[in-house]
Amino acid sequence: MREESLKLRPYLDEVGVMIGLEIHVQLNKLNTKIFCGCPLDYHDDEPNTHTCPVCLGLPGSLPVINRKAVEYSIKVGLALGCSIEEHTQFYRKNYYYPDLPKGFQITQYDYPIASSGYINIEGEDGEVRIRINRAHMEEDPGRLVHEGGSIERSKYTLIDYNRSGVALLEIVTEPDIRSPKEARRFLDKLRNILEYLDVVDTTLEGSMRVDANISLSGGSRSEVKNISSHKGAERALLFEIVRQKNLLRRGGKVVQETRHFDEARGVTVSLRTKEEAHDYRYFPEADLVSLRVADWAPGIAKTLPELPDARRERFVSQYGITDDHAKSLTSEKKVADFYEQVAAEVDSKLAAVWIADVLKGELNYRDLGIDAFASANMVQLVKLLAGDQITEQSGVEVIRTILDEGGTPDEVVAEKGLLKAGGDLVTAAVEEAITENPQAVADYQNGKQEAVNFLMGQVMKKTKGRADAKEVRRMIIQRI
Ligand code: ADP
Ligand code: MG
Numbered sequence: 001m002r003e004e005s006l007k008l009r010p011y012l013d014e015v016g017v018m019i020g021l022e023i024h025v026q027l028n029k030l031n032t033k034i035f036c037g038c039p040l041d042y043h044d045d046e047p048n049t050h051t052c053p054v055c056l057g058l059p060g061s062l063p064v065i066n067r068k069a070v071e072y073s074i075k076v077g078l079a080l081g082c083s084i085e086e087h088t089q090f091y092r093k094n095y096y097y098p099d100l101p102k103g104f105q106i107t108q109y110d111y112p113i114a115s116s117g118y119i120n121i122e123g124e125d126g127e128v129r130i131r132i133n134r135a136h137m138e139e140d141p142g143r144l145v146h147e148g149g150s151i152e153r154s155k156y157t158l159i160d161y162n163r164s165g166v167a168l169l170e171i172v173t174e175p176d177i178r179s180p181k182e183a184r185r186f187l188d189k190l191r192n193i194l195e196y197l198d199v200v201d202t203t204l205e206g207s208m209r210v211d212a213n214i215s216l217s218g219g220s221r222s223e224v225k226n227i228s229s230h231k232g233a234e235r236a237l238l239f240e241i242v243r244q245k246n247l248l249r250r251g252g253k254v255v256q257e258t259r260h261f262d263e264a265r266g267v268t269v270s271l272r273t274k275e276e277a278h279d280y281r282y283f284p285e286a287d288l289v290s291l292r293v294a295d296w297a298p299g300i301a302k303t304l305p306e307l308p309d310a311r312r313e314r315f316v317s318q319y320g321i322t323d324d325h326a327k328s329l330t331s332e333k334k335v336a337d338f339y340e341q342v343a344a345e346v347d348s349k350l351a352a353v354w355i356a357d358v359l360k361g362e363l364n365y366r367d368l369g370i371d372a373f374a375s376a377n378m379v380q381l382v383k384l385l386a387g388d389q390i391t392e393q394s395g396v397e398v399i400r401t402i403l404d405e406g407g408t409p410d411e412v413v414a415e416k417g418l419l420k421a422g423g424d425l426v427t428a429a430v431e432e433a434i435t436e437n438p439q440a441v442a443d444y445q446n447g448k449q450e451a452v453n454f455l456m457g458q459v460m461k462k463t464k465g466r467a468d469a470k471e472v473r474r475m476i477i478q479r480i
């Protein structure tokens, strides 16, 4: 299998870029927070309306672990090829910040729930394996709202504890990523896997937040905190490469520090020097017992759905499509589901071409998702194409028209008169062109090959471009 043949990457390129990511994934498909019963559907509600003594960190309140959060975490761990810890344990990570009312965050330290996994991605030079160091569970802090935009310019800061205590799974990679583009591909692939697992709604704001660590040529690393989009991660890393390179060129040294990505300006700025683990005074959370989860994993493994890589391989063998098409079609769960609906009813290869090569491009261009196009419309369109009733050019026009104005393929084809001219119509047009242009016919018969082009032009005019050019040429030559 492809998986086994993948080797770890033995080299660095000339600037020796090493990138490691820490991704905070909100398990926001749970009903409640990780240590209390507060509901998670707060996104449309007023700040501080989904809180209780536990997630407000009031003295005397006690956490109770959300069983489902543990199950979801194991599910993700297994999907990433991790081993699941036999006993998993929570710790207190102590620091003071207003988004953390207890003065410590309940997280994991030793004995994280999952460790030693991997994700394969398309690297700069073929498929590569990015190792996952671990995935650990923790609670989300509250959300700080800096009035007036940025942290530097705001006069005051508001705190919303609705987010406080939402279950997070922090996924930490090894520094195996070699470019900002690879980092983005890794994040896209991870999001895809999480969507397949149905444990996170990635459309919700803040559902996947990234800390990106980067070093050059074996030097110290900087860590860019709290990047909210995959494109933002790519941009922040590109900026860091240039910044670190310039620093090194001028004879400076990269210091190990935490930086902030200013999305609007596209730059990173220093926040503080890097803290060490001992600064946090980690110690076991005595209010939560250690959990023996070894016995949970086998049962959860049985519930794992088919994941993107497996689905891609199945698409190639089941539908006879190319690996490139299969990759493109499975890179988003919704697109893969869409394809399977269409392929069940029409020629699967033709459907792959029209969805992967045409529809996806038109959707991207308009910044739309696959939901913007009904699968029934794609079925209808592929039938028109397979039956040779419209040209490929018309097929593209149908997709564009539906996306911009609505309608179904049959409606658009009727309205715009896109049906290929039928045989009788073309024969009649050829006949007419020949009788109306005796000079051109004579020219051709005297050896002037170009005369055919003139006659073809006449036929195309009469059929409004809906006749097949090659076929028309054949018919004219045969007739004269
Ligand atoms: P810490 O305990 O300081 O957070 P970790 O070992 O947990 O450090 O690593 C945090 C992240 O930094 C990981 O994603 C890891 O891959 C990444 N990382 C570690 N060393 C480097 C390096 N030299 N260059 C880039 N990233 C690195
Ligand atoms: Mg860390």
Ligand code: ZN
Pocket: 033, 036, 037, 038, 050, 051, 052, 053, 054, 055, 056, 165
């Ligand atoms: Zn609560």
